[in-house]
Amino acid sequence: MGVNSNRVDPFETIKIQSEIPMYQSPLEIHKVRLPPQRTTLQKLRHRLSEIFFPDDPFHGFKNQTSFTKFLLALQYMFPIFQWGPQYSLNLLRSDIISGLTIASLAIPQGISYAKLANLPPIIGLYSSFVPALIYSVLGSSRHLGVGPVSIASLVMGSMLSESVSYSQDPILYLKLAFTATFFAGLFQSSLGVLRLGFVIDFLSKATLVGFMAGAAIIVSLQQLKGLLGIVHFTSKMQIVPVLVSVFKERDEWSWQTILLGFSFLAFLLITRHISLKRPKLFWISAAAPLTSVILSTILVFSMRHKINKIAIIGELPKGLNPPSSNMLYFSGPHLALAIKTGLVTGILSLTEGIAVGRTFASLQNYQVDGNKEMMAIGLMNIAGSCSSCYVTTGSFSRSAVNYNAGAQTAVSNIIMASAVLVTLLFLMPLFYYTPNVVLAAIIITAVIGLIDYRAAYKLWKVDKLDFLACVCSFFGVLFISVPLGLGVAVAISVFKILLHVSRPNTSVLGNIPGTPIFHNLIQYKEAIRIPAFIILAVESPIYFANATYLQERILRWVREEEERVVALNGSALKCIILDMTAVTGIDTSGIDTLCELRRRLEQKSLQLVLANPVGNVMEKLHESNILDSFGMKGLYLSVGEAVADISSSWKAQP
């Protein structure tokens, strides 16, 4: 059929449709098949493997000798064994270059972000040392630059400061920070081990765009404290109290600080702009922070006798990460807070780390295994929490620099770590005179890039509900609180899914002339209604959440079709065909609905036919024994065959 026709007269089409059986041997109407029988156990195993091992991580292991298997397992656990053997001098050279480049970024960033989390600056440096080493052994990404990141630092700072103040009880604050880091790591690695990676997928891109923008604004405003040299400042994170305390303390503003701050801010922003325009010149923005730290330090040092109004970092302890396992805090009033903070920072840093890893992996066409990354990041945080580090992950800025500087393997992280090591051992005194204002400038420059208005606009253009989620997380973070803002946004994203399921789309199909194809009448103007039939496509699984709706909606379609027919006095409606192609699942409520629908239509002496039910739907229909009630003439392989066979049968007995 469809061979000799681009005719567009409906009744012609009907003839074509109904004549098929004349051409064809009866065999040509194909039976709808059941998928091969499987036991509950088999089904369960298949389902679980799809949920937990969709990437089939062990396909490499199939039919290998046990020794190879052992090697593969080792490489799976420690990717360093994959690339280690082929490691060469040229690789080392490029790794050294990139390693030193990110180090020059990592040191000022570390100090700044630590302040963002209300932690002593030194913690930031510690956090750029141990975790980097651990990741270089466990991580599967070649370009991830590991260290503290703005978002996680901000969130940790805000959540902990809500109930404990560093200035009042530094020890407790530190304890909570390490404990939160520990739980973050535990949470991350267990997500990896339990292969629940998909949990982070529920932070949709839309949510993150809004969240990051909101966080960036909060952070930047917070930095006004440093930029304006304000001493008494709120520990709150919402926009209102921050702005209030900025303008309430106007007498504390110091013009020297402001001058210094804004000149360096300008410098940093310009360098950033240059590197954005010319990716070749990435090193300019990469080197800028360290440069400005050095310059400002020299400046302040040289003028230390004239001006004393500029706040400086001051004494930093020399030496390596002290162990902090003794500071983990597993009982007492604040445990809940620590766990909550751990979870939120954990999931946020995880999301960032994985996203960054995937981004650069896809640039160079290698895979990063989400679950493996989670284990790596988790373990590095657990280890970190025992060595005076706070939450770390793959940082976008560092990874970008790392990638542009031509990093080849995780060795660049080792190089960076060693550079940090040297700093920790010998160079700490140099930071004595580094003014806080410069750190503020560095932070602002770093987070400003998180405001991605283009993405937001695209969301608006393509998907209004995504945009809504984005806006909600944005304002949630700005006005309420970080976890709540996130919560709301996730809730909206989930609600969107539920809405899609509980109000699925149903559309009327018509035949595309000269083909056996049936398509949405609204989308395809050329599609033609088949008299006496109404063909409905149900565009969702039939679940408890939409069973009632679908039943009423379909009955309404039928009612409207009957009214239409009467209005045009066309041939009366005789048969309803449900195109089940998109009904990818059905549950008990759905099955009951089908039966009920069938009963109701029969009372109107209308025939209900199912076209092309997919495998698992067929299974369920079969198991619930309603297939018999539909019988031979109630199930067809395709809408085309259904129309052809039924209309011909009408011809047979008019």
Next chain:
Amino acid sequence: MGVNSNRVDPFETIKIQSEIPMYQSPLEIHKVRLPPQRTTLQKLRHRLSEIFFPDDPFHGFKNQTSFTKFLLALQYMFPIFQWGPQYSLNLLRSDIISGLTIASLAIPQGISYAKLANLPPIIGLYSSFVPALIYSVLGSSRHLGVGPVSIASLVMGSMLSESVSYSQDPILYLKLAFTATFFAGLFQSSLGVLRLGFVIDFLSKATLVGFMAGAAIIVSLQQLKGLLGIVHFTSKMQIVPVLVSVFKERDEWSWQTILLGFSFLAFLLITRHISLKRPKLFWISAAAPLTSVILSTILVFSMRHKINKIAIIGELPKGLNPPSSNMLYFSGPHLALAIKTGLVTGILSLTEGIAVGRTFASLQNYQVDGNKEMMAIGLMNIAGSCSSCYVTTGSFSRSAVNYNAGAQTAVSNIIMASAVLVTLLFLMPLFYYTPNVVLAAIIITAVIGLIDYRAAYKLWKVDKLDFLACVCSFFGVLFISVPLGLGVAVAISVFKILLHVSRPNTSVLGNIPGTPIFHNLIQYKEAIRIPAFIILAVESPIYFANATYLQERILRWVREEEERVVALNGSALKCIILDMTAVTGIDTSGIDTLCELRRRLEQKSLQLVLANPVGNVMEKLHESNILDSFGMKGLYLSVGEAVADISSSWKAQP
């Protein structure tokens, strides 16, 4: 094609496929169309009308005179105006019979259920009077028998008793009960007004089966207090404390009570059994409760001097419902509890009421409008809360009796109400000697029917996850608490949806010989792979929740196909076709995934083709300007056309 072939040789099929274009004029490859342009506003309006007015409630109003519109509106608000005019004597006769029958059931039930909610028995009778009258005016179901129901009573009793005890502070308890009723009504009617009826759809049948069974068991065990004549009994609802206090107070068991109780229980169960076997004899079980109340009362009265160990109802106030609006409680420590109780009982009773209404409506083929029912039930509860009634709804037992007794209209409710009125005015003293034990027996008989093990078995057979939800709500109710049990079950049902979305099914399609139809290779043994192609059907919308998964899964399919081809050294894979028929929606993350996928496959010099994207997906692809990147050869109307066109183009330039 498909005309002269039931051949099953793959290469034949390929020939057929690739030859189509030779037969056909180039026109025969059909363009994928965009749906007609709509403004954001139009889309929004359409979406909203689908969400809130799927049943198009006002279709009757179209092109009518304003007077008719007014009449229709009146009838819409007060269905009594629909059937009122045609009301006749015969209808009245059958309504009187059925009305009296349900009255004989309603009076003992009212008293018993009130005790179930730890309320004074009289409240139960009040609750069978006012709400019934209001429903008969507003309700759209002809067979709904209105009054207190076991589940709602149980839930209210359990939730309130957790923090307030009737015996210690009756006034406060009453206040809370009425307030909860008020909020239940408010919640229900606002659901109706806001047309959020679909909220109750999230209590899936599976959940309810488990919940009801659990509740029934709890209730029955609670009745052991009455049946055994125990005086000191726990106010808790969990199974453990109940059983404990049953056996701890063994010395309080009184053999007279036990004897009386179990004999009447046996009587009631037998009558129930008879009516179940012979629906014609429904009146036996309908009359049984009143009979046993009368008999037991006479018995106890006659022996009142000999035995005093049998607890009796005692003094009941004569007269009509006293107003209780002054007892509503809108401030103070227990407000939250009242609201919570109101929400839970409200949604439960609503679910039962709507379900019952729909059941009997479909037996007689008339529609009940869910949202309208909600308004009716809500208003009747609000009114109830101001006239000393507690939560009421359509009760299954009463409606069944009502239906079997041949009720024709809501008038039967008016008759029942008047019978209750007479009782309230004159017959209350008769209940003085009614023993509580009989009420216990009545309750047990009523709730025993809620344990539907057949349904549970069917759930197990058809859908394991539904069964899980059922089991969870069952044990949740038994061991934890009613709201929590429900919460868990709903969570599982929702989780099931999310799981379906975040781990959608993808399947490989093959051609069914002699047709242009492509189908799941696993389901259809006769389907044939097309060499050099892999055709994948994605069986879900592509959302943020599954975007990453789908990308990895599809790449895995490709990898496996390549391995397969190598193993069989067949012709190398050249083209991936995604059958988008079941992809009923896509969001920004999904679009990014498609681009990323395309990029990755191109790097393997594989072609990615989309077949049959539905309307709104086309729209989104268009709005995000990625259609151009796919271009003419990247979109096809059907898999068949894609295969035909592409393979022929290969022939063209080998």
